[in-house]
Structures are given as C-alpha cells and as structure tokens.
Amino acid sequence: YWVGYRLVFRFEPLRIAVEWRDIEAAQCLVSSAIKCGFRESGITSADGKRFIEWGFYKNG
Numbered sequence: 001y002w003v004g005y006r007l008v009f010r011f012e013p014l015r016i017a018v019e020w021r022d023i024e025a026a027q028c029l030v031s032s033a034i035k036c037g038f039r040e041s042g043i044t045s046a047d048g049k050r051f052i053e054w055g056f057y058k059n060g
Contacts, residue, residue, distance in 0.1 A: 015040075015053055015054070015055035016053065016054055016055060017051045017052065017053045018051065018052050019049060019050060019051055019052075020043070020050050020051070020052050023043075026043045026050070026052050027043070029052050029054075030042060030043055030052055030054070033052075033054040038054040038055060040053075040054070040055050041053065041054035041055070042054075
C-alpha cells in the first residue's frame with residue numbers, strides 16, 4: 001500500500017511566551033532573542049495580556 005510514497009517528518013521547536021512588565025523590557029528581550037537566532041520573535045497583546053514570543057532557532 002505504501003510503495004512509492006514518501007513520508008516527510010518536520011521538526012518545529014517549541015515557542016516560548018513570557019508576559020512583559022513594560023515596553024522597554026519587551027524590546028530588550030526581543031532584540032536579544034533575534035540576535036541569538038530566534039528569527040520568529042515579537043511582541044504581541046491579546047485579551048489584555050502582553051506577551052513576548054520567540055522561537056524557531058536558526059543555526060548559522
């Protein structure tokens with residue numbers, strides 16, 4: 001049944017979210033995350049809570 005089919009597995013690292021106390025702290029953490037290779041990093045707000053999310057480490 002599976003002859004001729006190709007199965008591809010994808011690994012996606014986990015995303016981390018932290019709540020921030022002020023915009024300066026958030027900008028500092030996001031900037032550091034991006035410099036470390038976490039290219040999908042940013043500041044977001046939902047339901048009155050403010051979060052920083054970072055993830056997807058890219059080596060090199």
